[in-house]
Amino acid sequence: MKIDILTLFPEMFEGVLGASIVGKAAQKGLVSFRLVNFRQYSGNKHGQVDDMPYGGGGGMVLKPEPIFRAVESLTESGAKTGGEIEAISDSKKPPRVVLLCPQGKRYNQKLAEELACEDHLIFICGHYEGYDERIREHLVTDEISIGDYVLTGGELPAMVIIDSVVRLQEGALGNAKSAATDSYSTGLLEHPHYTRPAEFRGWKVPDVLLSGHHEKIEKWRLKESLRRTLTRRPDLLEELEETKEIKKMVEELKQEL
Known part of the structure; x- marks a missing residue:
């Protein structure tokens, strides 16, 4: 370029x-x-x-x-x-x-x-x-x-x-997956991130992220992305193509909030 x-x-x-x-x-x-x-x-x-x-x-x-x-x-x-x-x-x-x-x-x-x-x-x-x-x-x-x-x-x-x-040019980022999961790239705000240590000043990393269960981790990340989007940028959800899973999660989150 x-x-x-x-x-x-x-x-x-x-x-x-x-x-x-x-x-x-x-x-x-x-x-x-x-x-x-x-x-x-x-x-x-x-x-x-x-x-x-x-x-x-x-x-x-x-x-x-x-x-x-x-x-x-x-x-x-x-x-x-x-x-x-x-x-x-x-x-x-x-x-x-x-x-x-x-x-x-x-x-x-x-x-x-x-x-x-x-x-x-x-x-x-x-x-x-x-x-x-x-x-x-x-x-x-x-x-x-x-x-x-x-x-x-x-x-x-x-x-x-x-x-x-x-940063979107192929090879620009160290991890090619980084840009694909950024906020807005998926239509949602990105889910929360955690790194070591697993506990800091009494604040713990969610257990699911330490479980090694990839399917549960992905489900947690999707739900947290929806939660963050719903609370901070609900307008983005209006343009989102909703699957049955996403619709269910959004309804659950609305009840929680």
Whole structure:
């Protein structure tokens, strides 16, 4: 996977991209990163990438030229029609161009899994009041928000998405099963975890986890996942495909609670 990041502050990414799971994935060759300061595509001696909004108003708006030029420089074909990126051929997928924006689609695990299947991602990290609308209309493929709040720029959201996508690459995690059982991957919040010692300050690990009975352990984990989801994120259960076993467990839990 290739990941390109358009940003005015490339130094913000140095620690994130070189450490932990993300850094190890890059070392293994599972992913490569390019940091592009789109100020170098401004086309003016002052490196200006923003301007006042037409019609007045507070703040500055990112100009279309630098961002279009930067994205176009990262595409292999360079072929454009009306400013939109095209693939070289039907067999070559164009990159997903992601605009980090509080107006975008809210990010979740399902979208992370979708992006993790792409070969090439380009992230555009904005600043100031916003983007020229033509960037949205004719350049990007996705607008994504990581939550209902506003940050000073798109760098932190890009880091969040990159981390969640890279860890899903085959070989990125030490245990391939880890990602498959994460919260949200199954549609539920993950069950509680315990490790040694079996007793700590009088608090004991549930007996079932020490039993060695795998069928009972899996049943306990499913029920605890349902319990946690029911108490913390009941909205997730509305989209869950319920089996007879799950329906029975949910009814039992509702009576317990």
